Each structure stands twice: as structure tokens, then as C-alpha cells.
Amino acid sequence: MQPALTASATPTGFLRLIIIVTTISAAVMELLDVTIVNVALTQVAGAIGATIEDVAWVITAYAIANVIIIPLTGFLAEYFGRKNYYLASIIGFTIASYGCASSTGLGELVGWRFAQGLAGGALLSVSQGILFDAFPPKQRGVAAGIFGMGIVLGPTLGPLLGGLIVDNYHWSYIFYVNVPVGIAAALLTFFYIAKKPGEGQRKSQMVIDYLGIALLAVGVGALQYVLEKGQADDWFDDRYIRLGTGLAVAGLGGFVWRQLTTAHPVVNLRLLGKGTLGMTTVFSFVAGLGLFTSVFVYPVLVQRVNGFSPTMTGVSLLWPTLTCLPLFPLIGRRLSAGDSPLPYIIAGMLLFVGFGFYSGTMTGQAGPWDFYWPQLLRVIAVTLLTLPLLNQALAGLAPKDFPGAIALNNMIRQLGGAFGIALANTYVARAHAQHRADLVAHLDTGNPLLLERLQHLGSSVAQGYRILDVQVDRQAYLLSYLDTFRLVGVFFALILPLAYLLRTKKKSAAEIALASKALAEAH
Template sequence: MAKAAKADAGGGHTWSPNRSAAGKYSPWLIVAIISIPTFMEVLDTSIANVALDHISGGLSITTDQATWVLTSYLVANAIVIPISGWLSDAIGRKRYFLMSIALFTLASLLCGLAPNIGTLVVARVLQGIGGGGLAPVEQSILADTFPPKQRGMAFAAFAIVVVVGPVLGPTLGGYIVEYSSWHWVFLINVPVGILAWFLVETFVDEPEQVKKDRDERFKNGLMIDYVGVALVALGLGFLELTFDRGEREDWFASGFIVMSAIIAAVSLVALVVWELNHKDPVIDLKLMKNRNFALTIGVMGVTGMILFGTTQLIPQMLQQVLGYSSLDAGLALTAGGLATLVMVPFAGRLSGLVDVRFLLFPALLVQAFALWNMSHLSADIAFSDAAFARLFQAMALPFLFVPINAIAYVGLKQTQTAQASSLLNVSRNLGGTIGICFAQTQLAGGLQRHQSELTQTLNPLDPNYNDWMEKAASVFGGQGDATTPLAVLYSQMQRQATMLAFLDVFRAMMVVVLVVAPLVLFMRSGKTGGAPSGGMH
């Protein structure tokens, strides 16, 4: 790796190898090592979803109570991610990463051994706190370890973690609960976490420059922004709670949701005002003055919305409309995961050669077309049709995640990478939460609307209606009473209404992507390759 600092065409700042975490080892070895715990954490955001019924049965609780297993993790995660940049700077990047791995692993063990729902929820909170620091620190390490020209390939590895993790989660979770018990959904993290901790401790370096930067920043002592931390916890915690519980609690018909939304709104407004005027903020919102960074935050949010939204919608559609098992529904996503693995190296390579705006804009258009294609599926699709629809969408995902991460750091100082990484992860996760919430709300409303519309088409005076009822009666013969054909007809109507509701959500997501795509055109030059290093740091 070059020893001289490299100029940043994007913003006048320089990249220096003095903050590299590689030390005497290959930086690509560092990529492989730090991706292990991050993949473990990203996988955990979706792996428990398919185990809820098994958890509720095993702990003798209701399904609604079991959903707190998901909510508790997401809320804790949402609070920690935005402050992880500050924590990384204050505690030390490597030390904080190791602490996060250790806490996540220990909490996973506690989850697997939990004898009741209370213990499980507390353990999931601890798991969310530990997991919240993993992805942001990995991104920060990658940005500091690789020069701009190579950063596209480095972030390609990160894209595999971020994109494939949520895709494999439901499949792996379904397989585990099918052939073992729900406890192993969490216990599987323990040996992986121990291995990851050992590898990070052994091979990842804490460079002297990072220590000097930390000492310089905190030379007058560690000034903790207690107000900022409290506002982050209240704002993002209650915002996550509002989105995650809103559909179940009937939104603003619930006093709990109204209260949560008000606390979130007031806290977030206060957070912005406070952080912009604080000398050493826990979240550096002034990064948003960088046009590229601000725009990538928006695009990343929508990308997270589409990734997490469709990852939940497709298996749900296959289960509710086609009667697939959770394992088979998860397998339909596997083709998309494989497509991502194949395309990631190309996205990484191209991100170092061309202006990444020319990758981002077409990729968003492909996403829109893929969603349009999904909106034309039928209730009688084959497994291969569903798998291909996901595969087509997933092929474009690396050309979103890799360029976004590449262009986001253009013009930023290296000392800002930790804070920038935190905000990018907040955007992705919050976008995912909004995407899932948006999808479920639209789905519920669409189902009611289509049921009403289809019911109105059932007219006993319609010859087609009478013809169908006569054929159904002849098929069932004496097997049932006179209401059997009507019950079958209602079941089919319900199935079609459900499918139409899913198609509406895919169309709505397509519109969101098309609205956001032009933002890419307002970004400054995003070429990260070139002579000698291109436009980053």
C-alpha cells in the first residue's frame, strides 16, 4: 500500500495509509475477518422472524408477545448505531469492535438459554446493543484501510454481508426450526462470535494515527454529550417502536402509538437543534452539508427500504397465497442471494473505474423495472417464477450498495469516517424499518379494498356466477353441504384479494424508486478510480 497521502479530487482532503487497520497483514485478510461478525449481526435481523411461532409455543406465550423478540432487538440496534461512530472514537475503534462482538456473542448465548419471554427480551436488547456497533465500525475500517481506487472492491465485500445476510436469514432460520429447535437460531452465533473475536484481536491493528487522533480530540478530557445520547435514545428508540408496533396496535387508534410518535418527533427535532450547536456532538449532523453525503443518505434509505421490504414480502406472499412452508418460501430468495454473490465483484471493479453515478442511476431504474415485473405476478405462479423475479431484482442490488458506499465518503476527512459510517447504517436500517412498515400497512389496506371490490362482483344473477356454482356443486357432489361451493368461492376470492394487495405494494415501491432516482443526477462527480487514487478522502 502506498505510503504517501493521496489527494481527493472530490473535496480537497487526503487519504493516508496511517489509519489503516491492516498493519503488517494484507488488507484483504482484514476485510474477510471483520466481515464475519458483521454478517452474523445482519443475519440476525431476519433469522428470528420465521422462528416466532416456535418461540411462542416453546415459551407458552402468544404470538404478539413473541414479536417483542424482534422489536426489542430493533429498538436497541436503532439507538446504538447512530452513536457508534462517537463510541468508536472515544473507546478506540478496535476495542469497541471487540466489545461489540463479545456482547453480541454473550447475548446470543443468553437468548438460546432463556427460560421465559422476559429473559429473552432482555437478552435481545443486549444483543441489539452489541450488534449496533459492528457494521458502522467495519465500514469505517474499510474506508481508512483502502485507498480510493481499491475501495470499491472492499465495499463489494461489505455489500455481500449487507445484502446476502437478510436474504439467507429466513432460509437458515426456517431450516433450523424445521430440523432442530428455535434455541439454535441464537446459539449458532456463539462459536462464530468466539472465532470472530479471536481473529479480530489477532490480526486487526489499531494504528498509532487513530490513537493520536483520539488523544487530540479528547485532550481536554472525555466530554460526553449526555443530552445528545438521551435524545437519540428517545427519538430513534420510540420511532422504531412506532413503526414496528404500529400495524399491530392499529396505528393512531392506539394511545401507545400516539405517545410513541409524539416522543419520537419532539426528541428528533430537539436532537437536530442540539447536535448542530454542540461542540462535540454524539452525531455529527454537519456532515449533511456535504452534498454527496446528504444525497447518498437518501438513496441508501430507499435502497434499504426496497431490500428489507421485498425480503419480507416475497416469502410472505408465497406462504399466504401459495401455501409454501417457511423453509420453501425462504428458498425462493436464495437465487437472489446467489445472483448478488456473482454480481458483487463486477460492481466493486466498476466502482473503481467509472463515475459511480453511472452505476447508481441505471441500477435504480433496474430496481424499478424489477418491482414492476413483480407487480405482474399471478396467484398461480410457479416456484421458478418467484425465484426469477427475486433473482432479477437482486442482480442490481450490488450496483446500489457498492457505489453508494464509495461515493458517500468523497470530500470527507478520514477522521469523519466513523461518524459517516454510523449515519449510513442508520439510513439503511431506518429505511428497512420504514419499508417493512409501509409494506404491511399498504398490504392490510389493499386487502380490505380488494375484498370489497371482489365481493361486489359476486352477483347471483350473473350467468358466470351460476355456472361456476353449478360446476363446483357437481365436483363436491355429496361430500359437503350446500354451503361448500360458496365457501370455496370465498376462499378463492380471499386468495385473489391477497395477491392483488401484494401487487399493489410492489407498484408503490416502484414509484418510490422512480421518485428518488433523479437525486443521483445532482451528485458531484463520483469517480473513485483514476490517477492515482481518484476522488475519495
């Protein structure tokens, strides 16, 4: 077996291929698990005796854990050594995946998903850093493009793979599938990923901000609980919602205070005042909201209303992504050549607005190809936003600030995703009740046409009423989900004028080369 290359040399040939396969596999595995559950919500809910709304915690627990751990990945990689931390994360993710598959109740499943999210937080950013190190500085635009394809492909393969598994096997296999991939990635990492010089040797000089970590976990967790359960529990009429709100305010407020006053912050919030990072995080938050919300709502809509099977749902998401896959390396090369990220960001925002309002015109009879065009707009929008937003976040910053800026930007994007899923759940619940009431209000029991309709629906008027009730409920859900898509479009439209504040001066060739090198070293 070929030994790992020394960290001082750039790998070539077979070894570089192994590193690409290892890092992309680990990153795709983490991203795939963000969405693989989406098409299986109905089956999971039925198997563990929960509602679809409650099962959404399986998704948000993963997102919350990512929000907590992502800003810590740089610190943990430096504290334990990048290779050691990466290997431990892959093993932890694999074990948590087995725990998810073996779960028999909602609480157990949510707990393992949270653990999976904590372990998976490192797989994305550390994979990117290892991949960048495998390329010389002039080829790192290519590395960014390769990694970008994985970023898009992972969330899209999730619904397809999940659909195939749910339609043909038990739902638990959506998690068991990670086990062999995780074992292979762990072995490849152990034998082929090299350590960087001095990895893990500064442990004694580093200070862990335990209070900051605790405040972040409490604040984000409490906020997510309020957003998820507020609608069902009558908001502030419920004492747990009031308690959660207090904890969220205290936790997040205390976290901000702690990060601005401590000499060793876990998240360097002071960077928000430098360059365009502060404004870029607003766009990253909304981008995360749009991506996670749309990928969460779409499978539920087409299965609950349009009658798609899980496999059909996954296939309908796959084709738009395959169409746009070549865009990622192209954008990576253009950004490396010096293109400003701002035009890409503006175009991506406009396309997301178009996606939201176009999706809001769908009907309950729409088929997979009817959804192709709005989904194509979404995939192009995500492609135009992902790499350019990361580049924009680093504009105007010194290379030494890159690691903190990347961690902060990634955390905000994940937080936007968690917020978006909670918002979608709450909004759909409220909109469904309102739409159902409006639809029922138009049913006149004294109208002979209604009675005739009821007789055609069933063998008796009573049975007709039951069938009509199901139809009204289905239509109310359709209108609610379409409203949610429009709401996503509104979010993007509202922040679009702020793009004016992202303008920066054009970089020189030397600055572009320095930024590319520092971006790789930041991981």
C-alpha cells in the same frame, strides 16, 4: 499461536487471511440476523402465541437498535479503543443471541433482539475498517469488493439457513447458530486483531452527548411504535398513538436541534449541507426501504399464499444472489479506478422499479423459478446501489468529514429499512381488508353457480363456505403483497429524477487515492 501484528505494518499471508475470515464472519453474522427471522415468522408466532404482525417487532426492534447505535460506533470505537469495542460487541451479540433463543414470550424475545441490534451495530462498520486496514491503499478496492460480497451474501443466507433450521429443528436454533460463530470470532479478534496506535487514549478529552443519544432513541422508538401499531389501534383515536406521535415529534425535533447547536454532536447533521451527502441520504433511505421491505414481504408471501416451505423460500432467494455475486468485486474495482458512482446508482434505481412492478404480476400458483427473475433484478439493483451510494455520500467532502458522513449514511439506510417494514405491515393490513371486501362483494348468494361451487368444495354448503372463506382470504393477502411490491417500485420511481442533483465533477487520480485512504482511516 501467532501473535497479533503490530498496528503500524500491513498484514500479509496467513494473518491477512485470518483478519478477512474474522471480519467477514462477524459482518455476515450481523447481516444474517437481519433476515434469518423472516422465514420463521409463522413458526415463532405459533410458538409464543402472537400474530405474524406482532412478531414483526422481532425484526423492527433489531432495526431500531441499529439506527440508534450505528451513528455512535465511530465515537465508541475511539472512546474505548477500536479493538476493545469490537470485541465487546461480538461478545454482547453472542450473549444476546443466546437470550433470543431462550425466550418464551414476545416481550422477552423483542427485548433480546433489541440488545442484539445494539451489539451488532458495530460489527458492520468496524469490521469494514479493520478489513480495509489489512490492505495497502492500492488494494482497497479489492477489500471493498470482498466486504461487499459479504453484505449481499449475509442477508441472502439468512432465509436459507433459517429455512433449513425451521424445517428440521426448533426455531430457537436460528439464534443458537450465532453462539459458536461468535465465540470463534471473539477468540480470533483477541489474538489476531491489532490495536491502532493511540487507541482509547483520548477518552478524557471526549464528551458524550447523552441528551442527543436519548432524544434519538425516544424519537425513533416512538415513531416506529406509531407506524407499527397505528393501523391496528385506529391511529389517532388511540391515546397511546397520540402520545407516541407527540414523543416522536418532540424526540426527533429535539435531536435535530441538539445536533445543530451542541459543540460535540453525536451525529454531525451539519454535513448534510456539504457536497451531495444530503441528497444521497434520500437515496440511501429509499434503498434501505426497498431492501428491507422486499426481503420481509417475499418470505411471508410465498409461505402464506404460495405454500413454500421455509427451506424452499431460502433456496429461492439464494440462486439469484449467487448469480450476481461476482458483480461486487467488479464494481469495487471500477469505483477505485475512478468510475462515477452516479450511473450505477441510476441503473440500480431503475432495476428496483422493474423489480417492484414485475413482482406485482406474480400469482398464487407461481413456483420458485417464477420468482427467480424478479429476485434477480432485486439483487442486481442492491449490488449497483450499495458501494456507489457510499462513494456518492463522500463526494465533495473533506477526509476529516468521512467518519461522520459514513455513520450518517448508514443510519439513514437502516432507518429506511425499519420504516419500510412498518409501512409494509400497515399497508398489507389496510389493503387486505379492502381486497377482501371487494372479493366478497362479488359473491352473489343467489347465483346457482356459486351454490354449485360450494357443493364441490365440501361435503355440505356450510363446509364449502368455510373453504371458500379461506380461499378468499388467501387471495386478498396475495393482492395485498403484490400491491406492496408495486409500492416499493413507486418509491424508487418518484426519487429517480432527483439523481440529477447528485452530479459532481470527475475526481483526479490523486483525489481518488486520497479518498480511498481516508475511507479506510475513517473506520
